[in-house]
Amino acid sequence: VTVHHDEHLDLCAGLALGNLDVGDRERLEAHLAGGCPKCEAALAEYTAAVTCLAAAAPAVEPPPALRERVLQAARESAATPAPRPAMPRPTSIDARRESRRGSTGWLWGRVAAAACLALALWSWRDAARLRSELRAQQTRIATLESQRADLEERLAAEKRWVSVVSAADARVAALAATPDGDPAVRARAIVDPHANRVVIAFSNLHVPTGRDYQLWAIRAGKPRSLGLVHADPAGDAVLQLELPDAASVQAIAVSLEPTGGAPTPDAPTGPVVMVGAIGG
Amino acid sequence: MTPQERDLGLLLRLQARDESALASLYDAYGGLVYGVALRITSAGADAEDVAQEAWLQVWRQAASYDARRGTVAAWLLTVARSRALDRVRSLGSRRRAEDAAGQEFDPVTTASPQTATVQSQLRTQLEAALAELQPEQRQVLELAYYGGLSQSQIAARLERPLGTVKSWSRQGLQRLRELVPREPWA
Numbered sequence: 001v002t003v004h005h006d007e008h009l010d011l012c013a014g015l016a017l018g019n020l021d022v023g024d025r026e027r028l029e030a031h032l033a034g035g036c037p038k039c040e041a042a043l044a045e046y047t048a049a050v051t052c053l054a055a056a057a058p059a060v061e062p063p064p065a066l067r068e069r070v071l072q073a074a075r076e077s078a079a080t081p082a083p084r085p086a087m088p089r090p091t092s093i094d095a096r097r098e099s100r101r102g103s104t105g106w107l108w109g110r111v112a113a114a115a116c117l118a119l120a121l122w123s124w125r126d127a128a129r130l131r132s133e134l135r136a137q138q139t140r141i142a143t144l145e146s147q148r149a150d151l152e153e154r155l156a157a158e159k160r161w162v163s164v165v166s167a168a169d170a171r172v173a174a175l176a177a178t179p180d181g182d183p184a185v186r187a188r189a190i191v192d193p194h195a196n197r198v199v200i201a202f203s204n205l206h207v208p209t210g211r212d213y214q215l216w217a218i219r220a221g222k223p224r225s226l227g228l229v230h231a232d233p234a235g236d237a238v239l240q241l242e243l244p245d246a247a248s249v250q251a252i253a254v255s256l257e258p259t260g261g262a263p264t265p266d267a268p269t270g271p272v273v274m275v276g277a278i279g280g
Numbered sequence: 281m282t283p284q285e286r287d288l289g290l291l292l293r294l295q296a297r298d299e300s301a302l303a304s305l306y307d308a309y310g311g312l313v314y315g316v317a318l319r320i321t322s323a324g325a326d327a328e329d330v331a332q333e334a335w336l337q338v339w340r341q342a343a344s345y346d347a348r349r350g351t352v353a354a355w356l357l358t359v360a361r362s363r364a365l366d367r368v369r370s371l372g373s374r375r376r377a378e379d380a381a382g383q384e385f386d387p388v389t390t391a392s393p394q395t396a397t398v399q400s401q402l403r404t405q406l407e408a409a410l411a412e413l414q415p416e417q418r419q420v421l422e423l424a425y426y427g428g429l430s431q432s433q434i435a436a437r438l439e440r441p442l443g444t445v446k447s448w449s450r451q452g453l454q455r456l457r458e459l460v461p462r463e464p465w466a
Binding site: 009010011012013014016017018019020021024045046047048049050051052053054055056057058060061062063066067069070071073074075077078150153154156157158160195227230239241242265 | 281285288289292296297299302303306307310311312313314315316318319324328331332335336339340341343344346347348349350351353354357358361402403406407409410421422424425426428429430431432434446447449450452453454456457460463464465466
């Protein structure tokens, strides 16, 4: 752990601007790794100031066609083999990580197999044919590389959520069905009051047609919407949510609402079907 | 609901591959992302490509957003800036990013009506704050953010000691924060 100097605050400004020289960045990162409340507070301030700097750029209305181009590109990107299901099944996070690593391994296996095939073809195919094969492989490898980078990003994100479940002072709440609810539904919430995150898993959750389940955090007796709960066809759902001021949340509840949820984020309109107090 | 709460909800839906959430996020911040891309690349065609790349990255890597490191809007800006600086660097000598740093742009058109009032109020406030900074502080911040220059590159360019550039960076950000205590889109 390095001792805090005011010089570190200068470096925090550079980090927020993203223009520290390499040596300075490594020095600051080593300092921050040891935990420094002064620098962390300054970094948050400077980052907010950088956002102000960016927001002062003249807002320019983009060409109208750009919106459709962006959405079209997203659709096409979604149409390529998706490395992740829309809503993760509530298997253990380790199991999910395993299956992802498995699928990447499979993809690399394909590359290796294809490379062997290319070698075998050498004996009887002409060079031009081989060159086009090589180009196709390079494209495929580039695609796989970008998918792998994607997966690594996702894995890093998952790890942050794993830390919620394993946090020493994580609080657990089993949500129980109310008399208005379906006793077959199982739900459990794990709150990390320091990271201000909550992971909630549901099973057997089947949404009646024309309705939606909505999740609420109760603080000082007042509900605040955490959004809708969308289960997969098997009735499983895992939600990973940022929960500001998590330590003050007394309970988590679920209500049955019209499609799209309650009109205001602080007032459930339908019956509360599940509720669970957050234990210490 | 604060903008940040709304944006977090949109981001969760992005992670679930909900395309309408991307459309909503684009409608809220499309002008901002494009504005940063245009300011850095200073060419309309490049800015369009950069904005598209940035939005596609947001779509594909929504899970990499970390709320502890800033608002969703700040993350969008970071992504747009990185893609724009990549573009300018790959273009090399054709167009130097630092030339764009000090350059002024006339907005081609105003933002869409529903967001125009709020955004223009915010911008007026931010422009006033920037005008309050010492010229050298402002120059250092703009060379860093829009020009993508490292601190030592700025020091060489301005012919000032590196330590001075570091202090100006910090003083500039601190002053900006004092002048605009509330973060945009928080």
